[in-house]
Amino acid sequence: MVNQYTGITNYYDLLMMSGYYDYHNIAKEVYSIIGNNCEIIELGTGTGLLAEKYIEIDPNCQFTGVDITPSFLEIAKKRLGNKAKLIVADALTME
Numbered sequence: 001m002v003n004q005y006t007g008i009t010n011y012y013d014l015l016m017m018s019g020y021y022d023y024h025n026i027a028k029e030v031y032s033i034i035g036n037n038c039e040i041i042e043l044g045t046g047t048g049l050l051a052e053k054y055i056e057i058d059p060n061c062q063f064t065g066v067d068i069t070p071s072f073l074e075i076a077k078k079r080l081g082n083k084a085k086l087i088v089a090d091a092l093t094m095e
């Protein structure tokens with residue numbers, strides 16, 4: 001299966017951070033629903049843009065990001081450091 005995301009790795013962040021989504025407000029919405037000190041698993045976490053904002057709002061949350069695209073998670077790892085656990089996996093078939 002061809003992964004369409006691999007080919008756009010180098011400009012995905014530029015595209016998404018040019019006003020396409022308001023990640024800060026999305027993270028605030030999530031926070032208003034689930035509250036603090038939660039465990040979050042984001043399926044399709046990509047380069048960690050939403051994770052970064054959520055962890056800023058709630059530094060105590062235990063964040064796990066799952067994504068099928070290794071090159072995206074490499075960027076997420078640089079962005080998030082040890083603030084999140086990152087797993088390369090297909091969300092449709094993972095254990």
Ligand SMILES: C[S@@+](CC[C@H](N)C(=O)[O-])C[C@H]1O[C@@H](n2cnc3c(N)ncnc32)[C@H](O)[C@@H]1O
Pocket residue numbers: 005016043044045046047048049050066067068069072089090091092
């Ligand atoms: C549109 S991007 C969104 C990324 C991130 N959540 C964001 O808002 O920037 C979709 C993400 O889902 C991932 N993805 C697509 N199918 C997947 C699957 N079956 N299992 C895990 N990740 C998947 C892609 O690799 C990509 O990183």
